[in-house]
Amino acid sequence: MVSGTGSNLAALIAAHEDPAYGARVVAVVADRRGIRALDIAAEAGIPTAVVSVEDFDDRRLWDAAIAETVAVFKPDLVVLAGFMKLLGATFLERFGGRIINTHPALLPAFPGAHGVRDALRYGAKVTGCTVMVVDEGIDTGPILAQAAVTVEPDDDEATLHERIKVVERSLLVEWVGRIARDGLRVEGRHAEAGR
Numbered sequence: 743m744v745s746g747t748g749s750n751l752a753a754l755i756a757a758h759e760d761p762a763y764g765a766r767v768v769a770v771v772a773d774r775r776g777i778r779a780l781d782i783a784a785e786a787g788i789p790t791a792v793v794s795v796e797d798f799d800d801r802r803l804w805d806a807a808i809a810e811t812v813a814v815f816k817p818d819l820v821v822l823a824g825f826m827k828l829l830g831a832t833f834l835e836r837f838g839g840r841i842i843n844t845h846p847a848l849l850p851a852f853p854g855a856h857g858v859r860d861a862l863r864y865g866a867k868v869t870g871c872t873v874m875v876v877d878e879g880i881d882t883g884p885i886l887a888q889a890a891v892t893v894e895p896d897d898d899e900a901t902l903h904e905r906i907k908v909v910e911r912s913l914l915v916e917w918v919g920r921i922a923r924d925g926l927r928v929e930g931r932h933a934e935a936g937r
């Protein structure tokens with residue numbers, strides 16, 4: 743599921759060409775039209791769907807519709823690869839425990855939509871990215887993996903985010919593969935690959 747430029751998606755598509763990777767991107771579902779991520783999917787011949795909040799009278803109806811849309815593709819794992827909307831109860835009831843997300847900060851520091859900007863403004867010297875299992879909170883789910891990125895003195899939000907994204911996409915690709923091959927085990931706050 744995507745909302746943006748799709749660099750994480752592109753990395754997943756590059757990885758899935760290798761059968762040994764264990765996972766395939768069966769579909770790409772977006773919450774908005776006209777984004778680069780949808781072009782990347784289309785260029786790779788992957789089915790796409792857009793379910794936009796603006797097309798619904800209320801947020802719960804959107805949530806049910808996007809859950810229904812994702813279900814059409816029968817995914818074993820739902821990967822939020824730069825998906826910028828909070829999923830609701832209906833979606834979580836249907837796919838809970840098999841949704842993973844990536845966030846451009848070292849959680850629990852700097853959750854939310856502006857993790858890079860917030861770390862920079864706070865004056866953090868080290869930030870990074872987190873791959874986690876999605877729960878009902880905002881970036882609160884059990885953590886699967888994290889990687890650190892040093893904040894340079896002359897960084898702005900764009901330069902720092904770009905360096906984080908390099909690390910982030912390789913971490914996401916690694917963990918989607920691990921989960922596909924080995925399963926996903928969650929016990930309380932602890933998440934790991936395995937059955």
Ligand code: GRF
Pocket residue numbers: 745746747748749750751779823824825844845846907910
């Ligand atoms: C990633 O840093 C993701 O964590 C954040 O937005 C970025 C998405 O990038 N929420 P892309 O669309 O995969 O290029």
